[in-house]
Amino acid sequence: MSWGLESVSVVFGDTIALEEVSLQARAGDIAVVVGGDGAGKTTLCRALVGLDEVASGAVSRPPRTGFQPETSGVWGDLTVAENLQFVAGAYDIDPGRAGRRITELLEVTQLVDARDRLGRELSGGMRQKLGVTMAVLSDPDLLVLDEPTTGLDPVSRVELWSFIALAAREGRAVVVTTAYVDEAARASTVLALDEGSVLAEGTVAAVVEAMPGRVYQSLVAGGVNSWRRGESWRVWSPDGSVPLGGIATVPDLSDVVTVAALAREATR
Amino acid sequence: MTVIEAHHLTRHFDGLTAVDGLSFGVGAGEIVGLLGANGAGKTTTMRMLLGLLAPSSGTANLLGEPALRADRRLMGYVPQGLGLYRDLTVSENLRFVAGAFGVDPPSLETAGLGHVANRRIGEIPLGTRRQVAFVAARCHNPPVLILDEPTSGVGPLGRARLWETIHRTAESGTAILVSTHYMEEAGECERVVVMAAGREVVSGSVSEIVGGALSVAITGEVAEGAFERLRDEGGTVLVDGRGWRVVGLDAAAVSDAAGPGATVLVVPASFEETFVSLST
Numbered sequence: 001m002s003w004g005l006e007s008v009s010v011v012f013g014d015t016i017a018l019e020e021v022s023l024q025a026r027a028g029d030i031a032v033v034v035g036g037d038g039a040g041k042t043t044l045c046r047a048l049v050g051l052d053e054v055a056s057g058a059v060s061r062p063p064r065t066g067f068q069p070e071t072s073g074v075w076g077d078l079t080v081a082e083n084l085q086f087v088a089g090a091y092d093i094d095p096g097r098a099g100r101r102i103t104e105l106l107e108v109t110q111l112v113d114a115r116d117r118l119g120r121e122l123s124g125g126m127r128q129k130l131g132v133t134m135a136v137l138s139d140p141d142l143l144v145l146d147e148p149t150t151g152l153d154p155v156s157r158v159e160l161w162s163f164i165a166l167a168a169r170e171g172r173a174v175v176v177t178t179a180y181v182d183e184a185a186r187a188s189t190v191l192a193l194d195e196g197s198v199l200a201e202g203t204v205a206a207v208v209e210a211m212p213g214r215v216y217q218s219l220v221a222g223g224v225n226s227w228r229r230g231e232s233w234r235v236w237s238p239d240g241s242v243p244l245g246g247i248a249t250v251p252d253l254s255d256v257v258t259v260a261a262l263a264r265e266a267t268r
Numbered sequence: 269m270t271v272i273e274a275h276h277l278t279r280h281f282d283g284l285t286a287v288d289g290l291s292f293g294v295g296a297g298e299i300v301g302l303l304g305a306n307g308a309g310k311t312t313t314m315r316m317l318l319g320l321l322a323p324s325s326g327t328a329n330l331l332g333e334p335a336l337r338a339d340r341r342l343m344g345y346v347p348q349g350l351g352l353y354r355d356l357t358v359s360e361n362l363r364f365v366a367g368a369f370g371v372d373p374p375s376l377e378t379a380g381l382g383h384v385a386n387r388r389i390g391e392i393p394l395g396t397r398r399q400v401a402f403v404a405a406r407c408h409n410p411p412v413l414i415l416d417e418p419t420s421g422v423g424p425l426g427r428a429r430l431w432e433t434i435h436r437t438a439e440s441g442t443a444i445l446v447s448t449h450y451m452e453e454a455g456e457c458e459r460v461v462v463m464a465a466g467r468e469v470v471s472g473s474v475s476e477i478v479g480g481a482l483s484v485a486i487t488g489e490v491a492e493g494a495f496e497r498l499r500d501e502g503g504t505v506l507v508d509g510r511g512w513r514v515v516g517l518d519a520a521a522v523s524d525a526a527g528p529g530a531t532v533l534v535v536p537a538s539f540e541e542t543f544v545s546l547s548t
Binding site: 123124125157180186204205221229254257261265 | 307308393394422424426429464508509510540
């Protein structure tokens with residue numbers, strides 16, 4: 001099964017927040033949406049779960065959809081267990097079944113010892129794990145997570161990603177937004193957004209394959225189509241010709257997204 | 269020459285230790301990164317170096333002397349909130365900052381910002397706003413620059429452009445301390461100090477930290493329950509496209525858990541994987 005957006009636009013007043021964006025979320029896969037602030041990530045999530053109205057295009061989602069908003073969705077004045085019980089109640093889950101599922105999820109996320117701690121006393125990593133647990137509790141077919149890893153330390157990030165991978169392994173379609181390109185590189189499919197429209201989309205391999213021209217590594221800058229990466233420069237050559245001193249390099253996702261942004265800039 | 273020097277730097281707030289015995293130095297022309305999660309103590313460290321906050325113990329030195337507020341002239345600072353006036357235009361903001369330091373406003377053309385000179389800060393994209401804050405922080409040509417998450421929220425191209433500017437500034441001899449929570453930006457710094465709960469976890473260049481560390485990649489058909497088994501045996505499992513990577517277990521153990529249908533390969537570890545194996 002798959003769900004998602006088909007050529008969806010979302011408009012707020014005279015601002016186009018999302019312009020003809022398509023996204024396919026397949027059962028068992030993780031689709032990652034990557035972009036900076038204002039790229040349209042939150043609007044995409046809200047359109048997908050039905051919180052924002054779309055101006056055009058089609059949205060499909062299963063009856064059971066789990067959503068974690070950017071703010072984590074955790075209530076600060078409730079304990080970890082109370083947060084989960086509240087969600088179980090809202091979804092009208094049988095109390096016996098909810099209790100078993102809560103215990104199981106707390107074990108997987110290693111939140112068992114934090115059961116009686118208040119939401120606002122949790123570290124960033126624990127709060128985000130609880131947020132994802134709350135979104136997963138109703139056993140949704142589609143799980144939508146808005147920037148669950150922003151600002152987390154690497155260990156919490158990895159733990160959270162493990163848990164997200166497990167949710168996908170259980171057969172759910174998972175959509176995750178992030179500002180980190182390295183996280184997108186781990187996804188089944190990637191959608192790179194910039195100012196509400198698509199920069200690149202597909203599997204990581206396909207996105208890299210589809211990049212126009214070639215990318216070279218160089219010790220010197222090569223004009224507007226070059227950018228710094230650590231000690232050396234990357235130079236994008238739209239027609240593939242070798243720049244002076246350039247060494248051909250296999251582009252990674254970060255290079256490809258940068259190239260897409262350069263190509264867009266050139267058309268303006 | 270060491271321009272910035274933190275020595276056993278410590279700061280307590282009402283029973284909470286935000287920075288705990290941190291020592292590091294930044295030389296002229298060097299870019300040093302403070303890496304860590306929100307709440308790791310990066311901003312508190314920067315505020316002590318800026319003389320905005322007194323250390324509870326230890327020292328924060330600037331050009332060999334304790335950092336004081338009066339040393340602001342020696343430092344350029346870009347706070348997380350950027351410190352620009354949203355209702356003023358780009359050129360008005362720069363004139364205001366230059367006026368405060370008693371210097372001539374910097375050229376917007378040279379900085380590649382001529383096209384937004386008369387736009388209000390609130391109207392321009394975040395990446396451009398961050399460029400403006402950077403130009404403002406450098407207008408009095410300070411020997412030290414302190415940048416608190418300068419690329420946060422900026423798309424990949426905007427980030428590459430910002431780093432280009434940061435590198436160019438360092439090459440002119442400025443000592444730069446930059447904080448970030450993007451692990452992938454560690455490679456932009458000569459050295460990084462990775463912080464957690466106010467303390468140094470590890471420091472050095474990325475290649476020193478990664479060294480010859482290895483991790484294990486799994487592709488193909490993975491046995492039922494492998495994920496749980498790898499975790500139970502103490503491995504940390506990372507998703508990688510449709511496959512996984514495992515830190516903390518050797519290839520034989522991974523192969524055993526993954527089953528006969530899976531392909532297991534030993535690969536060089538990434539910076540993030542190395543960091544995870546150091547911390548768990």
